[in-house]
Amino acid sequence: MALVPNQHKNSNDDISKLLNRDRKYCVQLYEEIWHFLIGLNKNAKVDQSELMDVLASSFEYLLKNLGSGDFNAKSTLKTYAFSIAKNQFYKFFESKKQRKHLSYSKMDEHEQKSDIRVGYSDFEEEIYRLEFTNLSKKCRWILRYVNRGYTHTTIANKMGYNNRHVVKNLALRCKNKLKMLIKNNSDYQNYMKNDN
């Protein structure tokens, strides 16, 4: 994701720390979101373990939205993170049907829009899982490691390959194989036809 020029110059540093998975910064931000949620929770008195769930999902949504370029350049990263947390908190409350204490409509418009963008449907997810199990054992393990963010060198060491280039080529072949399986799945073809 390209860093956008923005009136808050520190925000670009924060965004790149988050995108580069700077662990220290991410844990610090995580804590700040937690304190923000505790503040929101003063009147609501949501159970701590449920508040932790809201925290975890807020952080995940923040990472996903940043990845898909939904960050509003006019605010700081922290403001954006807090607006996502607020959105998630109120949504959680709605699902618990405790509207008499809080109202979704009390959020600003931009907070309401700080929502997750998934990018694929439940059906596509199901097809992915199904066809994934049709890959060879070797392919499944390579893709699992790649999906978890391991480098090709680490994967080569784990799986006993000579070098990372072997892993890179194998990963590409396995990914293409998976794409072919999905493409040839008749249910998926019908789904795409109906969708269009």
Place this chain on the structure above:
Amino acid sequence: MTTDIFKYLEGNDSPKEKDAFEKRMTSDAAFKEEVMLCQNINQFIEKKVQDEEINEFAKEIHYDFLKRQKKRKGVPTYSWYAVVAILIIALGIFGVWFEQNSIHRFYKSNYRAWQPGSINRGTSTEAKYSEWLEAYEHGDFEFAINEFKQLPLEQQTDAIVVLMYACAFIEADEFEQALNILNATSTAYSTMLTGEYNWYKGLCYLKLDDDLKAKNAFALLLTNNKYGTLASEILKKLD
């Protein structure tokens, strides 16, 4: 042909090949449709991979955060009296530690995640269970924990699968969670694995320093063919 389409979409074609492709797309509607389908698959898979990486990273940050929270709660405020008290207690703790160390050495040398060996691995239609089992046997306990709820209900209530699920939590050092699982399982299900269930419960209680409950669990194993000798050994250390 499909491989060629994916190659084109990934930008790996030469300019000549790319031109030929684009010309064909403008004149052949069916081919264009196929390319669009492949493009959808590409985008969806890239997104899925990205999301999985994000999920894993978010979990790691969450655990780091929890560790930090626990550490913070344990920080004492120092004073001279506290320092003296700590010194006195430290001597007593050393003695206990020396004894406890032998118990933890016992745990280390006797604990292994339970392995299913040759069991019915399901038919080809039970792909999820087969994959789950494979991941567990390969030591991918994190996968086993995360994907347990995706298994068919029949497997989620199977005593063997539940035992492996509990062992996955033990591997992740989540002993309380493992105990919740082992204790929640009905004895009617676990009859054939009663020995195993009590053994792992005992080990979890040991790690949680609950000697009384550990003793109770190991005491049930004294007449067990597989675990009797080991249970007797640990009970002597706990007395």
